[in-house]
Amino acid sequence: MWLHAFLASVIIVGCSKSGAGGTGSSSGSGTKNGSGVIVVGAGSGSAKASPANADVSRATTIMNAQLGALRNAQEAALVDTFAPDAVVLVPDPRLAHGETTGLPAAIARLTPHDTLKTASVTKLVAGSTPTALWWAAEVDLVADSLESPNPTKTTIRVTELATAETGWKVVAGAFGEVTSARMKSTPSSVDDSSATPPGPLTSLAADLAKLDASLASKATLLGTDKGETAWDATASHALLAKWKQLSFDDAGKPREVTHKDWAFAITGIDWQQPKKRVPVRMSALVIAVPNAAGWQVVAVQYTAD
């Protein structure tokens, strides 16, 4: 049941570097690149998917709505792409609909003196079942700042889960700037109103061996640092192998939601490093779908708090 046939279609959506122009599809129905995946060209922030794959098209539609709202500073439109109880890592866990979340600035890492100029999807990989849709992506953002003569360029990594029963709203997401995780006095934690008891997925985020064993065949894995991107299971296993010496612990209150067709967990991660006074703090989003043996992880992202 898991990894429905749609998952076989993995798409990379490229965008023009200039960020100018409209959708600008370079290939219409898409072409194959050297890695054997479908490549669709697109303009600034517009991910035009192959019409042959309705589910991936839905992922890009949601991303486009989010990036369009970000570019136009339309907070309500951005928030509306999320389910009412959705929790997002930005990079710490917050309610997407929270009164004081400030979702646009939180996602795009905009200071109060910045104005977002362009938002371009440089890569997007999606998978789905009939009732769930998940994707991982990288987005380049360029902002003008009143505090600097130079535009600010930021790359964020994105992992999201949308579900049919919410009308294809996002129920959980992670938006993390590419940066090294660092020591912080206090771990971030899911708000009391959203916290749940830990379930089977929560512990996977800190137990890298168990996570490795739970990966689906096309799972994506996004880390915090430059180069830590794995867009399929092979790369994900390889990335986890690099991390196997790291000592992670669960931290803070988690949020784990289990549905018959999908599940996700959001949790804090502490990484205690030798001779350091306080741990490095991260958060993690784990998305899974069921199989006969339990849950198989289809997407994971760590964010640097």
Place this chain on the structure above:
Amino acid sequence: MATEHDSERAVAPGTNEAAGPSREEVRPSAVQGRVLATGPNATSLAALIASAPQLAAQFMTAIASHFGNSTVQQTLAVQKQPGIGVGKITASQLNVRSTPAKADDNVIGQLDRGTPVTPLAKRGPWLEIPHGQQPGFVWSQWVEFDGSTPTPDPSAHAETQTPTQAAAAPAPVAPVAKPLPQAPPAQVINQPAATTQTVTPHAVIHPGAETFETIQHTQVEIHQKGEGKILSDIRAFKQQFDPHWLIQLQQKLQVGDATGAFNTETLRAMRDVTGEHLDAKKITNETFLVALGARLGVEGEPFRAEVDALGHDERDLTKTDPADLAAQSIGYADYDTYYATALTPVKFLGVSLVQGSSDGQAHPLLASRIAAAEAYLIQRFGSAEKAITGTGWSKRAGAAYATSNAAHDTKDPKSHMHTMGMAMDIDPGVNPYTMPKGDGPAADWITWFYQTGFELGHRLGYGGDALNLDSLLEEGQQMSSEELHEHMLASSQSFARTVELSEQSDDDIKAALLAAREPYTDGPGDKGIPSLMEKWFHPAKKMFHDAKSGERKFHETMTESKELIVALRDAAGLNWGGTEMSAGQNGDFMHFDTRNDSIGHTVYKAGYDAQQDRKAKQAKEAKEAKEAKHGKKIK
């Protein structure tokens, strides 16, 4: 700064100034979102005041006799307004007070709806009326003259409550002005009765040239030479007053503006009671304060506890980014250690500052200042929730940001007060940074745009001051928080009106500029109408009216209420970026930081100096590279 001339011309272009109230007749009080005692009341008051000048002297004599102390005389020596005429009470029950201020212990009676009253004079928003053998004061909003019918104003409800009820809501506080994307044409204060009471937030409001209104709605004489510096130095003191101690002292000193925050009246009253020309050093001397408190019967300790704000690490000399040097200046190994061990999550009035790109963290110095503001506001309003309502704060704010990549960016490493967790932004979406000069062409243009907009509004007669880098800093240094707020709010609303003018046709804009109280000419030059049209009004229309994005949707330049500014500036001792940032950059109305504290200043200066050194080094390297390329010296 507003001048007498400004106030006289506080009307919109094209209106009949002769029909409007003069400066002597009405001095509207700037309160966020409303105008107190303006419109029909003011107009009828104007006519009546002029008819009986002899009552002014009687009024002042009666008041001085009643209170019998110089402090009160100082606060009352304002408008020379004699008898006013017959009005009617419009509230179901209106408190009569012994002093023109709201306090728990000065209610001396109540008047029912319809009761006729014959005010003797107007004191800011208060009317002085005969009441038995002594004068009484009623809130003018609830007195109808000449058939005008005040619209019930929820913000003034405290005056229609019994003292017990009113105690739960300490002071009438107006709602914060809302964004005005569809604002109707600006109204003026001499409008017909039906519309005056629903005056828009950007109606003409001028700071008084001789007085300002306190958050207790008393009128106080504007700053005297040197007072601003003393108040500023008190704010910069390493410890903040305990609001519970200070309000006792203020009450003992019979300060009308007794709030628990140190203000102009308190300074004057302390000087009066001691007979000394007290300066900040003496006023923050704990021995002196304890003795004064004991003499007056004030209980408790004058100050809140001092925080430990220094690190004790060995400096890591391999870390040399500006943020590293700033952290090392107060005893941390480097910036990352500072971030990890010194900064902790902070809340303001129970609201997390994890908002937008802020991680909600603060250095103990900022955290202690925020806690001081919170203690003051809870003392004043009764609870954090009531304080949020009372200050009109939207709950939007942030503290530290630009703390990870930005602090170690190879091209442009940040070390500003947000990076260091020593600054907070209030309602950042609607309190813009208006004069960020020197940080690139866009920042320079924004600075020019806002300075020109403030000047346009001022010259057009919309009120406020022609704010620029010089005048902002000067007003910030000279004025008390309450007076300063009036000037900034009036200037903000004036700016908004000028932005709205940009939506009119070129012909209408030109006509307004030609008819300005300081007219513009239709000739060449930067201040000529063609240039202003091209460089200011057309871009303004595009930025504010045609913009598809949320950028600059808000026309005004600040929303913070006077209550909030007093809390953050006077009670917390924070530096307001709106007026106190620096001589080179200013007008960041969302911003509050700790740079006036000695430790905060050390961090600020270390970061700033490192940035300057870095820029100088880069410029030198660029020059040398260029010389090497061209094989000759370049000047």
